[in-house]
Amino acid sequence: MNLSAVSSKSTLNQQLKEFWFYFSVSKTAVAGLVFLVLVVFVALFADVISPHEPAEQYRQFAKLPPAWKEGGQMQFFLGTDYAGRDMLSRIIHGSRLSLLAGAIVVVLSLSVGVFLGLVAGYRGGWLETIIMRVMDTIMAVPGLLLALVMVAILGPGLLNAMVAIAITYTPYFVRLTRASTLSELNRDYVTASKMTGASSTRLMFVSILPNCMAPVIVQGTLSFSTAILDTAALGFLGMGAQAPTPEWGTLIAENRDLILNAPWTVTFPGIAILLAVLAINLVGDGLRDALDPKLKRS
């Protein structure tokens, strides 16, 4: 029987329990988590849940107001847009794109950023200088502007928008990981591991990396919410997902001319963005309080 495997499993369990203990202190964080799980569920089962096909045009029902307003119909609960497409179905399908886009942006920028930060902190020297100066340069330009310019090069589209946004987020992960790596590098456990003959790769990824993860996870959650906002902003400016793709920002852009006579076509996609981002931020705040030992309530 492998003793070390058992003990590491039980400490992991213990850590998770401790984490949940601190996380569940904040009721708003738990509420955010519940709502987020709900949105993920809706996104996963969009095909089953949504009452209509998102692209189906019911021309005779164009610009129908929400069900509770005069002239609204129950079958189009949140109303329809200029082409008679069901807003609720489009928003439900949009959750898929927005969540996926946010997740991909975070995974890309986090993995590249953590890797570069770890290398910069561990190796030092000219490699560190180059990595950090490149990151400084990326941070010198406002993220949204840099993303816009990159999309102008790559061509508009959701995939390109995600790559561009991911590049603008990378420096934050590099800086965080490098700073934690530097502070961990001279700890006894790293020296001990070095003395037992661990390779550089092992030292970096097995010894040091797990101890740098807390701030990275918090930053990852916060980036998830801003990634959804930035993807929507690019979509709104016509540089992200292209109409008629039901991405939330694109939905607002394509109905922008209707704000006078069909305001619901603009209002509801925005509420969807706001609620999703709010939920993620609540979870992010909860995570920070639970993971950051400095802020732990004593």
Added chain:
Amino acid sequence: MFRFLINRLMLLVPVFIGVTVVAFGFIRVLPGDPVEVLAGERGVSAEKRVEILANLGLDKPIWQQYFSYLSDVLHGDLGVSVKTNRPVVEEFFELFPATAELAICAIIFAIIIGVPAGIIAALKRGSKIDQGIMGISLVGYSMPIFWWGLLLIILFSNTLNLTPVSGRLSFLFDVDPVTGFMLIDTLLSDEKGSFLNALHHLVLPTVVLGTIPLAVIARQTRSAMLEVLNEDYVRTARAKGLSTFRVVTIHALRNAMITVVTVIGLMVAILLAGAILTETIFGWPGIGKWIIFSIFARDYYAVQGGLLLIALTIMTVNLIVDLLYGFINPRILHKKDKS
């Protein structure tokens, strides 16, 4: 102080070089052949092609091209806009005051409401007021501002008819651009009612652009105050019998301001990114709208120049904030000077 300034300036050099490399590279990696783009649909002969390449300096090795670009930049020449045939620098500085005015108003709006809200939340920690303020600021922090702008237009411009939908000033007024700041120019002019009109135009964009900074400032002020209020010197001040007002404003706030100034420095990039969205929604004739227009019009010299100038603006403001930081918190200066 002087050495501090030099130190800071030295740190900016690599970033400046990096930004010029990005701006230079931007034009090079664009899809499409520059000669074909210039020649248009009729195409171009092989000899003419060589001639055009030589004229543009594109026949030289790439590093020579970069250095000639860098030399142009340092001489203040950022090329000519393809759409308007005017120097990019000239266009930028003509539109810059509009964005600066909006951004300054937005940050003032954010500070005037955000700092007191943060202080109140910290003083009433854990109460309903604290929860309310923090809840609202989290909503503000999560706000998609392009949607927020449209929502305010629906409410204030269309339903209540209180504010104009776009622009900086009604066409009814003819105001000479003296400073480029509409609020100042309208005050200087003798057009009656133009100042109020400009103010009306400014309200919604200011609120929209200021929303996220307001939320961040309120949150940061609160946590900075909470930290400071636990310090011994605040307790001493209280023990001396000073009023809460005096303890907060004189003793605690000054130290809490250090955090707040840092945050405001970080806001510059957020404000300029937000200006792109805000100006697009409100038809505000500033840098943000200009750069979006240039991207869509494929006016690449304008985009390249704009990118560089915006980065320079942010670097300059951050430098000023750094100096201000040293002024508010003299401990920083001493630390830096010794090392």
